[in-house]
Amino acid sequence: MRLELQDLTVRRGTRVTVDRASLSAGPGEFIGLIGPNGAGKTSLMRAALGLIAASGSSSLTALPPARRALAAAWLPQTREAAWPVTAEALIRLGRIPHARPDADPAHIEAAMARMGITHLRARPVTELSGGEQARVLIARALAQDTPILMADEPIAGLDPAHQIGAMATFRTLADEGRLVIASLHDLGLAARHCTRLVLMDQGRIAADGPPAKVLTPALLAQVFGVQGYFAETPEGPVFQPLRLTAP
């Protein structure tokens, strides 16, 4: 399933948070949505999912809500788990859009195995650490088993091992034929794991392409105000931000 955004525009009062964003993405891609705070990354994804009003078109909002929930899973940035339900029960919520939510426990087991949280299954989520909660919530989105997965800063607050683990999982999902879009602030991990980067700046899509084409000195200075080191190594692309550009 492809995601097509055409001139998507979001207005919040008089401010334009997303400005005529167009994007076409398909199976097999792991897109890192990068940009400074307030660039419009979250708004772009929420508008694409039809969670906020927007002008322009999104191939997802064209679907009725029940079909949309089978097409795309959404992992919000705020990690909410209101009640002390067990991790397994929380992950099972991802099956709600499906005709028979309890019919296929395999998806729940697979999601838990992918995120390495099978040992937490019987623990109340409210008693887990922040990082463990984050992984349980990612597993919930995986259990929804949709061709498209959108995640808002899914790896923020995870330890390095689990950051790499989550990024590798997203890449595996893409390699299996899904489309994964995640907003990220760690440009190094984005460069290394994503197949494509979309750089947003002040509501607009400023650059779109493979990591080497997006993380250029000129764009980094212009959008983030930083200088960095980028190299293609035998290990894959490596990026490290180094210093602020002179004001």
Place this chain on the structure above:
Amino acid sequence: MKVLLPLSALCALLMLASLLIGPAGAGLGGSLAALWSGEGALGLVMREIRAPRAVLGLLVGASLGLSGAAMQGYLRNPLAEPGLIGVSASAALGAVIALQTGFATAFVLALPIAALAGAVLAVGLILIMAGPGGGSLALILAGVAISALAGALTSLVLNLSPNPFAANEIVFWMMGSLADRSWLHVAIAAPFMAAGAAMLWGAGRGLDALTLGEDAAASLGIDLPRLRLRLVLGVAAMVGAATAVAGAIGFVGLVVPHLLRGAVGARPGRLLAASALGGAALVLAADIAVRLILPGRDLKLGVVMALIGAPVFLHLIWRQRRGR
């Protein structure tokens, strides 16, 4: 499901006890035989006084318990209670006006009908105030405002009441009671409660999804504006009807979901049915206690409920503070 069976059994047991306890002392066998045959004075007592009282206790308790669980699930807050959307305060206002103006004595169901009218008015107002979106904040704020307004108007009626007997009657009515209710009261409340229950029953999936927050629930295909409408109408129908026939009975909708949450694995959808049964059991038990503690003094149900409810609630908070 392992919770529902014992709770059902408890409700059945308390129903039976409620039928057997009263000033007209009669043995177990004699009472049941009289209930079955309907003959003689005891038959009349069983069929026209105790049976409607027990049925009403069951219905009112189930309504308050179910509404409380639905409100807590929707607002994702264990301190939410069914009175939060202003329906019980408005229903009480309708009843108070009926008592003050003497409309209540016009015919048997005049008071419950006035109370229901108050509840309907509150629902209309709250739906207009809360706006077309699916958010919960506007709903709470509108509910608090309407509650406050209805409470103030109730106080105004009491304040300006020229007749001390009417004022006395109003104060006693507001304490909540199931004494001297008839099948007519059951007949007027039951359809509203059934409609409300049907509406809240279908909300379980949406409430489960809301565990993840409003955004994630919407992305799971839950229609939030519709869920909110369902919730407001369902709670209003059940609580409005309960208040109309039994007066203001607090704490059931707050304490029961809290007590049973652990037993259903904290899942808001599952809590609905369990809370309905738990609420029914609690109100039936309190209504029995009212008759046993001070048989001659017409102890009010709402008073006993608050006396039971508040310490239980304090205990729960104490336990939660110490980390369960």
